Amino acid sequence: MALVRSSSSRLRSFSSLMSPPSTAAVYYQHGAPDAVTRIIEMPPTVVKERHVCVKMLASPINPSDINRIEGVYPVRPEVPAVGGYEGVGEIYSVGSQVEGFSPGDLVISSPLTSGMWQTYVVKDQSMWHKVDKDTPIEYAATITVNPLSALRILEDFVTLKQGDTVVQNGSTSIVGQCIIQIAKSRKINTVNIIRDRPGSDEAKEMLKKLGADEVFTETQLDAKNVKIFLGNLPEPSIGFNCVGGNSASLVMKQGGTMVTYGGMSKKPITASTSSFIFKDLSLKGFWLQNWMSSDKAHDCRRMIDHLLELVREEKLRYEIELVPLSDFKLALDKAMGKLGSQPKQVLQF
Amino acid sequence: MALVRSSSSRLRSFSSLMSPPSTAAVYYQHGAPDAVTRIIEMPPTVVKERHVCVKMLASPINPSDINRIEGVYPVRPEVPAVGGYEGVGEIYSVGSQVEGFSPGDLVISSPLTSGMWQTYVVKDQSMWHKVDKDTPIEYAATITVNPLSALRILEDFVTLKQGDTVVQNGSTSIVGQCIIQIAKSRKINTVNIIRDRPGSDEAKEMLKKLGADEVFTETQLDAKNVKIFLGNLPEPSIGFNCVGGNSASLVMKQGGTMVTYGGMSKKPITASTSSFIFKDLSLKGFWLQNWMSSDKAHDCRRMIDHLLELVREEKLRYEIELVPLSDFKLALDKAMGKLGSQPKQVLQF
Incomplete structure (x- = not known):
């Protein structure tokens, strides 16, 4: 320096x-x-x-x-x-x-x-x-690479309204933390999956402080249907995956749309043909660089201003x-x- | 009787x-x-x-x-x-x-x-x-269960125009045969994948008679990039899967959208996280019964009349x-x- x-x-x-x-x-x-x-x-x-x-x-x-x-x-x-x-x-x-x-x-x-x-x-x-x-x-x-990704995957795939629920894995990642907080600011519920590891209780506590409604380790969800854990929350409207492997399977257990934006486990995503046909499972991906080169990005600075405003209001922290x-x-x-x-x-x- | x-x-x-x-x-x-x-x-x-x-x-x-x-x-x-x-x-x-x-x-x-x-x-x-x-x-x-499914998966996921290419597996199925013929009637090219089996040469011949542009066995495509085989055809705009397993991987090798409407191999579909993120892979499913109960089906009889007209004109055969x-x-x-x-x-x- x-x-x-x-x-x-x-x-x-x-x-x-x-x-x-x-x-x-x-x-x-x-x-x-x-x-x-x-x-x-x-x-x-x-x-x-x-x-x-x-x-x-x-x-x-x-x-x-x-x-x-x-x-x-x-x-x-x-x-x-x-x-x-x-x-x-x-x-x-x-x-x-x-x-x-x-x-x-x-x-x-x-x-x-x-x-x-x-x-x-x-x-x-x-x-x-x-x-x-x-x-x-x-x-x-x-503010751009992580929080803007979080904003885009929340907004670009399904129309979420107050009271809806989203589910995600890799929830302690910065994108994950941003999803929790942006969702919170819009009164959207989040069900969060984290890895089993020493310190997972502290991680749960940290995410709940950010506004997470539910936080589970992969093992907690593995054997059971996530519905048991939903309590009064409605079923997730969309899932977000930045891990792959079994963790992705937990996110897509409900059918519906899952957006992949990362692959931390380096493991692929596997789904049955029947989940596509009968549960209307839809798997998509998000890449900020691709989004940035599309027409949709013309408004990107307004989105960044919005995110920085959340930061200044202390509604977005990581x-x-x-x-x-x-x-x-x-x-x-x-x-x-x-x-x-x-x-x-x-x-x- | x-x-x-x-x-x-x-x-x-x-x-x-x-x-x-x-x-x-x-x-x-x-x-x-x-x-x-x-x-x-x-x-x-x-x-x-x-x-x-x-x-x-x-x-x-x-x-x-x-x-x-x-x-x-x-x-x-x-x-x-x-x-x-x-x-x-x-x-x-x-x-x-x-x-x-x-x-x-x-x-x-x-x-x-x-x-x-x-x-x-x-x-x-x-x-x-x-x-x-x-x-x-x-x-x-x-005319309804198979040909109408073929028509819907051709029309409902991407907008195909004359000269475009689609790729599919399970091409000898009735839906597969209908896709070839409906595509042909619209000047859309088809790249078709069939199982390796005794009689695959006859199956190739049969599909080509229906209007298939290219027909390959899974083994032919396995090790190689399908682009080599495309010749003058443009890259596929969409893929259709009714098999699962490796056969589905061959269909989605190109990225883009793959629609699953069957699972003949009873094997799941596996894709890397990077193909979703960087190749914009999008995996969807089609279930006629679900489509039938949607608003989109209000026009279903007009579609059936169209298909039966193709039959009477001998442009649709199975x-x-x-x-x-x-x-x-x-x-x-x-x-x-x-x-x-x-x-x-x-x-x-």
Whole structure:
């Protein structure tokens, strides 16, 4: 951190047409992220007429960032590349034709774009979205990949109304936590499935505090019909799956629609032909990047503003760990699960 | 047959307010169809004001009829019950308030309704649909359960246009054959998958004669990407599955939408989480009975007329074996696959 701070203040005197030099986490080839990623100093770049130069404040290490480095993501970035796809920063300088942005504004990358893991990012003004300065930076940095996914899978597959119920697995994931809270804010009930593990009681407690109506471990639901547990809740209108395997089977036990947005167990989804025919089971998938490239995304900034408003009203919370860029390797290990279950790692610049 | 004919002519002299007695295939409890089903004589029943009494001509033994007798169908009929859900007959007599029907008219049961395996059926006039007298009775008897399913799964899930391609397994089934022919009549291409078995070359030949563009055995497609085989055909817009297991995996290899309407292998469907997320795989099911009870079915007779027109124009053909009711047990064995692959068994009265 010390290095970064001193260089950024030292470089304020540079021409406004050039960015300051930038400290960046770069990968030169695809492979194990800790082996192929290095922190390097990037030279200043030109800030063109419509460009905005942002002094980055924070950017998360998302699982998709790791997959991109590994080269296993469906869209394989060209190398060398700076990591990171979402983040927040403060405007440092603007090109001569830039309108509506001024130095000091708090902005997030929107739409999602590459190269966020560095101290200064220069992009066209269309790639930045101004957000309220009261927004906690760790939420501004992470509002798109996880919370927007949660909002979209809640809204895009069935029409949910007050009093309806949704069921999900992987409920302690950030998307899972967001689903609980967004549903809560709309008076939609959530039935939540979590893994059996030491500390599952604490996890249940944590999710209930966020507004979860019911939380069960996989084993609790395994042998039984989820209806027994529903109590007064109506049967789920939709299910969300980010795990796969048996955990997905528990979500789809009711028939109806299940949306898969992750596969943490790396196990496939299996369903009987009769559940499709007689229970009208419908299995779909959600990929934010695909959604982002569709017409539906034209309104994406309004959705992000809505989510950030929930954050500022303290109706949307999830656990995050801010880590200085100098601790990048440690953050990477934590993000990759090498040190057990950890909060979302967010690089702070 | 002799018994039935003589009784029907003898009974024409009965009061027009009573049906003739009826010879029926009845099951008294759920279980193995050959053990629980018997041919019995039913007494005459009252033909009420709005009733139509039909002298049945033909009614198929569909797999769903067998499942209903076994008690494994999702909707379990009350016993005792006369078997059969679709069929064709000639009007024998009509109640005093019946309009638009006359003795001698050729009618089919529409919507589908129980109790077709008998020589005389009395139902409300709303349960009968008049069809062109030139229609071959084996097609009139079977036009709803299989061909209408084929039409609906072609039309209800994606919008197909001339030049598009669909892929299916179980292509030698009647629904499969109907899909090929209806697609052909709309200039839609079909890629067809069949089981590896003795006689698969003849099956390929037969399907190509019906208009199939490509026919492959499962083994041919197993190791390879179906794209290699597509030649100049565009990638499939949708896939249809009536088998499950590996055969379903071959259909969904391309991503996109797959509709399951049967499960001949009794094996489940398995797909990776990534195919849902990154290939936008969407798995759905189709159940005619469910469709029939929806608003969409209000137009079902117009669809049936369209299909029967294709039949009369010789654009829709499938193999059928007409069997006299006196050979019911043999027909049942054939329909249940006890004598190997057999054409659809249609009882003739």
